[in-house]
Amino acid sequence: MPDLSSPIGRSRAWLNSLLVDHAVLRLSWRNWGVVEPGRLYRSNHPLPWQLAQAARRHGLRSVINLRGHRQSCGSDALGRARAGELGLIHADAPFESRGAPHRDRILRLAGLFAELPEPLLIHCKSGADRTGLVAGIWLLLQGRPVAAALDQLHWRFGHVSSSRTGILDAFFQAYGAHLVAHGPKPFLDWVREDYDEAALRQAFTSRAWADRLVDGVLRRE
Template sequence: MLTRFLRPEVRRARRMARIARWSEPIAGPVSRFRAWTNMLIVDHGIFRLAYLNRHQVSEHLWRSAQPMPHQIAWFAARGVRTIVNLRGGREYGSWPLEQEACERYGISLVEFILRSREPPDRDTLLSAEKLFRDLQYPILVHCKSGADRAGLFAALYLLGREGCSAGAAMRQLALRYGHFRYAKTGILDAFLELYRTEGEARGLSFFEWVERIYDPQALQHTFKAGFWSNAIVKEVLSRE
């Protein structure tokens, strides 16, 4: 997209303007039409009408792409009490529509921002321990496509709350969900593999390893992404 050639301050100003626009609640049919149009076209929601990348990870956890109001209703009918939004996607019409749907169906909406192309931040990971304790279950966790950040969150949940092995957690980052391990998003696989070799192999729990050993800067320095895989993820699939 041409926006990448703009100066950083211009890109930031445009982003903040979009956030301000979609922070307003939906008021009337024109506002609703604009939000839906933005969600379907600008946020690529038209593809999620056909395929939401929806999967049940465990009794208490679902994962998916960005859901639409009628899809949130589907989850509410199956007992979901909390939705965890990993996107920080407040710059799209998806955001006010999701807020409105959650209020309508009595679902708590929680933001927990994760990144898909950089090592998970230590403070963010440690805050997940408290988040897992405080959430009302069952939960739905989603990013934009349901492939990378949703997979990472599901892996963190399995490691930190259900006590699963690193191998079981790593299966949440797989091609069947649309995850590409040889693109920059593969740093998430490298992160979980690092826990398996540095933490699990030494008998450390996941959060013990994060607090005592994990070095995100070292992981960033050693990880190398494949050029073509990264181009597919970023340019063709338009992943965040």
């Protein structure tokens, strides 16, 4: 992790965050969303003052970083430090944006949701894909319909369902198809007993133009 104990270390962390991690694009673009008022909020990777503003405005108590701990990432170091200064609980729950969600990570996430005090903020880098996935999972854990989960993976957040990140949509759709075929079943029970990561990967196909947009133009993580 970048050393923030000295002015030089802080300067290096800021340069890395703004230029290498593209936080310069997040100076004005927040990609903010309210999943449920007073309980769960979503965004791209917040800069320190953005995290402080959100904490004051919404009374945040916890943050889940869906990128995971990144030792050499300035945004990671600055965000963790600010969360500590604000008295927020900071947890890591890394997910992929282009792969079938892993069962063990979903179950661990469900445990975090049960343990961490709310209101809670979830974020990845851009706030489009992994954040949408986890916001949708949270809604399903509250008993909300699959359509509500899918709405968290929406173009208004920058999500492109035709690209490889569309496998996240396919994950929710697989749960929905199971409900249609077999009747009601709690989401976590489906994850434990029926969800097939390999089958989801094999069945999903993206479109070349969308992959070029997301990977080549937008350069998503």
